[in-house]
Amino acid sequence: MNINAVELGPRKGRGAVTNKVGRFERQDRVLTDDGWDIHDPRRDEPPPKLRTVLGIDTAKTVIARNKSPDVPFDQSINPYRGCEHGCVYCFARPTHAYYGLSSGLDFETRLFHKPDAAQVLRRELSNPKYVPKPIALGTNTDPYQPIEKAEETTRQVLQVLAEFNHPFTIVTKGALVTRDLDIIGPMAEKGMAAVWLSVTTLDRKLANVMEPRASTPTKRLDAVRALSKAGVPTGILMAPIIPAINDWEIERVLEASKEAGADRAGYVLLRLPHEIKDLFTEWLEAHFPDRATRVLSLVKQTRGGKLYDSTWGKRQRGEGPVADLIAKRFGVGVRKLRLDGARPDLDLSRFTVPGRAEQLSLL
Template structure:
């Protein structure tokens, strides 16, 4: 077990558009002893390059043993005979001093959130939270999905923050950066304990997840939903099992997510679907079928976000394309740039989630038409905050 405390966020963040990826390939071309990163089954990222704030970098290097054995005819034909070592998942403790994170983004319909875990074993290669692992001195690549941290004090910290006299209730969204129902939640039940605190206080909340494990907590979510104090957003990226498995290797399969939507809806819980990210040239052909399938499962609303490639994600995603869809790589990158005014990423509010230009406009129009066809709304967080009960408000401690 290892431990991390609060770390001051660095002030500078250099940008990248495949410089590291191309530099690595150039080094390999000049020196064949530099070994390329190789995909691992069950992992999204292929490489584990150092974070952008690290002074040193590392790379795999063949010391000559492999080629010597090939030359001697020992039966070793290529490095494929030596699959990459499986990286195990580890769990450390995040010594956070608060649990509610505030934001002022005009792109999202909430101003506060809770992320029970840092890092995410689902391994979504496109995850916009990957670059945050660099703040810990870790790689946004494989480290992000294998070196996880949990916040065991989160329920107590949440209760303390809600008890503050200055606190004013507003919907809290659980799982905005990393999935609150990733595999480790089965054992730790941290998300469930957080929901229990919110339910005890009648505090409105919404959950974002890719996991059917959310159905485990229907007993807590449904009573709150009946009072218009809870909702769930299920992220569905593709109905194609192969594509989903490569993009999100340890997240729920598409049919499992649709089944979760049905169970939540049957329990009276409002369900919205986040079709995110939409990647032109990969899953944009599924838009109409995605909306239809989610509506059939019981979802009431649907929204979309186009692919975002900030910081290290650009290199990781390009590397992923080169390994899994090399024939589509140039087309996909070209379409992404057409949505970003010729760049790979646009960080401006208003356009970073939707993109701009004809390609982005067409995607938005198709979603609007599909929504109207199935009488579905856009995402909303219109939850009731009027019944909030401050922790300790009915006890003796409230007198002091």
């Protein structure tokens, strides 16, 4: 009897091609065909659609502390674990392995959230030992992925931050961020909020492959326009830049972002830690078989001959001639369009714990 691995190929609306087990699992799983259903008419049918399942995150805190020298924040909140956007290159995918889940399709279909995030955050901010520092949302998974429309976990978190006059920043690919302008706008007016939109391509077809469930490039630029018009400091991130896939669009993305009202821009070179190396390779071979080998070669040229180098100071930008050329092009574009504005200094002086003054006066 012949038993062969079954290759299902890309799923419509999903990014990863497979659902291989995480790196901590002792056993692997492979979908196989033993040949017994050779005459089954269902063999030629497309695989069933994968539905998104939302579970409960039971963590007792919502504020995460960061010690990485590569990122400009000390504290962050990620309302969701996993991300429905389906970006195959997402550097957060390997975190699903800690839950015994795959960094592939599980990451974008089996999500977790904290229904009581607002209450937990209120308790953390009310702690007398808490020292306020800007809180970044969207540093790991997107706070405005599709399920946020119904769950409103991110909105509830923003409401608490506004209640405490606590400064925050947001990074997202979701145009849904404009829904919360009634919170973000007033906080920005007080110098307590800033937003980054991730714009990786202007090509709708490429976006459908790279980020299947994220807002379209047009809607993201519309969001930049709306935020900027409302007085919110708004930047764009071209993250990631992938050699031979979207690097040719650097200047176009910067020009479109400037026209939409962005006041600053940044980028991150493609990162492929842990399982993402294999997921990205599978994705390339499925969607860009004509250039997969070339893309991987260029990526290695930015990482000292490897697919990834996690060294501090290098992992965001890479090194070597290819990485240097990308950095130069981006830098020239940013200076030419005056998208080199400094990150806004968010005001920490107004932080207050609601009711604390009244409570003290009763003592």
